Amino acid sequence: MNIVDQIKEHAQLAIKNVFEQEVGYDLLTVNLTKPEFEGDYTLVLFSFVKQLRKSPEQIGALLGENMVQQFPEMYTGFNVIKGFLNLVVTDAYWINYLQNNYTKSTFTIPQAKAKKIVLEYASPNTNKPLHLGHLRNIFLGWSMAQILHHCGHDVVKTCIVNDRGIHICKSMLAWKKLANGATPQSSNMKGDHFVGHYYVLFENELKAQAQPIIDKIIAGDISGFNDATTTQLEKLTAALAKATEQEKQDKIKDDIKEIGRNQTPIMQEAREMLQQWEAGNEEVLTLWKKMNGWVYEGFDATYNRIGADFAKTYYESETYLPGKKFVEAGLEQGIFYKKEDNSTWVDLTPDGLDEKLLLRGNGTSVYITQDLGLAQEKYDDFKYDESSYVIADEQNYHMKVLKLILQKLGKPYADGIFHLSYGMVELPTGRMKSREGTVVDADDIMDEMAQVAKAKTEELGKVKDFSQAELEELYETIGLGALKFFLLRVDPKKKMIFNPEESIEFQGFTGPFIQYTHARIKSMLREVYPNAELTKEVTALQPKERALVVLLEQYDVIALQAGLEHNPSLIALYAFEVAKVFNSMYADSEYKILKAENEIKKHLRLQISQLTASVIANAMQLLGVKVPERM
RNA sequence: UGGUUUAUAGUUCAAUGGAUCAGAACACUUCACUACGAAUGAAGAGAUACAAGUUCGAAUCUUGUUAAACCAACCA
Structure with a gap:
């Protein structure tokens, strides 16, 4: 048993001995003694002075005396300052601890109430390579799994791969138009970078096509669009004319930009491709499998390098259909309802949230649909007590809604849903944006760190007898160690700032x-x-x-x-x-x-x-x- | 407009409502390798956004102000 728990037990006993009263375990606070006072551990007395009806000083003196008397092998002395009882632990206790533990190699903590925990992390899209934000997610997820296992729980690591959707079609379309049959092998590129390259090409072309359309709209010409778009644009241009603040204007312009992008021929083509995918078009599916395959090869190389692993990987292309069925079941229970355009909703207003769409009018699924289905599927697979999701804090609302819906449906696993929310990694200039090319690539940053490790190692010259292979391994160990530690040393809940101009330190808190x-x-x-x-x-x-x-x-x-x-x-x-x-x-x-x-x-x-x-x-x-x- | 979150040294991060001094690291100014490994150690200087309130006691809780981020999408 650790010493804090022992001190609390001793304190309870002493209270019983001296005052013939019981004090709840929760009321006992034991801290390390501040360095400016004498002692090792400190019992804070304020929380139970009222119950014992004496001054803190008196209580402290009586308890201290009793504890030293009862457990002389543990305490040599005490002092009371204000409401703090400072206890001096004997050297014998520490020496004994040292002797019993110094050869120990495993530190796993036995757990009486071991839980089955499913922990989902990483969860990438398959249209571009991993970046620094993913690394924070992956390091955090893997580490959390390790810590929970260390604490005696049974942890299953999973991953959901977002392998379908418009973003994948963008890469596919650009490849089809521009690649001339090139492959990662023929271009000598890592698969995920290769596919990401075509995503960027698509975005460039899209930007070029959208610009004239956007210019035209902002100039006031809204002819040549379908009715719905025209109405929308009328509103926006009117608002734009009225808006005086720069901020407001920018916001409206962003909306117009989005519409302009959607009106481009290349975007239309991408949407058609998505429809073909959903319809099961043979050619599209073949291309989809081929390009995703390249991405997985690239991801696997990166996972392997950083030591990430998964007991089971789920694919969105396989979970979105069960998600629909799941929603239909909720409809039968009467928890969900349909609007006149045939779309399916759940009303969360009694819980202070909004109405939430679950299925579109045309029956296609939305983001949350597949998450509902996946939660069920994971429960069927693992019968978990807790299901943790390592997802960035921008999705706090989404995860709250997910849990609430499952609770409304009375799912036995709903309460075990836990969102391990983490802050985003930002650059000094603000958020990383893949569209603007301001992302810090995961593979690049790892290479850089290993390079710094190499330079430093050679400069110090302490391992000159290492073989080439040993050296390479050492550079990886140090470079990756610096990077992982850098991302994990900050409270996950808080956003963190990474400055690519300054390389990560190797000195101090590293x-x-x-x-x-x-x-x-x-x-x-x-x-x-x-x-x-x-x-x-x-x-x-x-x-x-x-x-x-x-x-x-x-x-x-x-x-x-x-x-x-x-x-x-x-x-x-x-x-x-x-x-x-x-x-x-x-x-x-x-x-x-x-x-x-x-x-x-x-x-x-x-x-x-x-x-x-x-x-x-x-x-x-x-x-x-x-x-x-x-x- | 609503909801959530954040604001601490020049910078990046700490501090279950606790102590007389809010801790570190980097950077800065010094010092220490004829010392078991200097990727180190020792010393110095430097901060709770603003204003009220709650109480034995507030960086921490409440309210307001200011600033920033995210969410509130039939995008994922």
Whole structure:
């Protein structure tokens, strides 16, 4: 049991002994003692002073006395300041902890109420390669799965591939028109980049075709469109004439732009292709399969490089039909309803939301339709207790609606739906936009990071005896480590800013700093392995030794918290703290390890070092970051 | 116009309603390799958007103001 829980139990007992009262476990708060006070852990008394009808100072003194008396092997002393009871834990406790754990290699936490958790992440479109935003998603998802597994749960990683829709048709159409039968092999390009290239070509052509139309409309000429469009344009141009603020004008112009884009011949062609796809046109389907195949080859290479994996991959082309059936079932239950144009809706206004469309008038599905079907399918497949979705925060509303609809239908799994919402990665100039070519490509950034790792490694010249293969592996480990750590060290809920002008740091609060600390410890352990026989008689710790062991003991609590809060950044923060505290001790001439003042001290510090290395390696592995033996 | 979210050193990030000093990292100014690995350590300077309120106590909770992002699509 970790020390915080032990202290809480002891406090409950002491309250019972002294006051003959019960205080709820939830009312007990145990924190680390602030460095400016004496002690290791602090019991906050304010929450139950009223119940015990004494001043905080009196309560603290009585409880402290009782705890020290009852558990002398655990506490040597205490002090009370205002409403805080600071407890000093014995060195014997920490030494005992160290001896029992320093050889440990697995840190998995047993879980009495293990849950079956389906965790969906990555979920790319198949019309363009992965970018930095996807990487945040993938690292976050993979890490969360790892953390939840570490906390004793049964985790199934899944992926939904958005493999159909107008965006795919755009790439297909551009390829058909412009490629002359080129393939990724013949162009010497990675498959996903190859397909993405044609997506860009399509967008360029679209832009060129749309511009004259947009200019014409803004000039006031709205002739030559069908009735519905004409009416829409009349409204927009009228509004534009009236709008005085720049912002408002821009917004209206955006709407006009969208209409202009839709009126282009090339867009019409893309839509026709989508209809042909839905109708099962042989030629279109063949092309679709071929191009998606290229994309999957590219994705697999990237997944393989970063260590992403999935127990099951779902494809939207297969889930959108079950989604429709799912909606029909809801219609029969009377939860959904039809409007006169035959479209299907659900009314969420009683819950403070809007009416939501579920099927178009022509019977085709919309975005949420397939998500409803997929939720059911995943439940049929895995009978989950919790179904987590790693999806950006722009879809908070969508996910709220999804969960609510499932709850309205009385689905047993509805409450287990959890949106692991994360903030978008932005550039200093704002959001990344693929249409404007301001995306940071995933493969490029990984290559860059490996390059920086290479340059730095060669400059330092510490691994000159490595083979070429070992070197390549090391550059990957360090470069990817820096990138993963950079993206995971921030609270997932918050948006983060990435500046491509400044390469990611290798110093300070970074992956390589922690990897370095690990390698440094390993180089000592290669020379001398700690011998527990020699440290049996140790009874006291010096301040920095003690501080480090106290920190290492917290690993379980941190891991549990990270799982509970769905927040890997807690692990990153913790691993950094451990490395920092170790380095501070290591650099201090009072704490020499291999050249310690005597054999006992030497082996004691080696034990601490070994536990440090194991905790670092384990924590980093929860983030998907490898730690090298040498670097 | 409504809903959600965010605002902390020059920059990027921390801080279950808790302490007398809001922590780090980068950048900046110094110092330390004839020291177990300097991808390091040590020292210095620097911040809670604004205004009220709630209470023993507020960066944190409430309200308002200002600014930004997202959502509110028969796009996915």
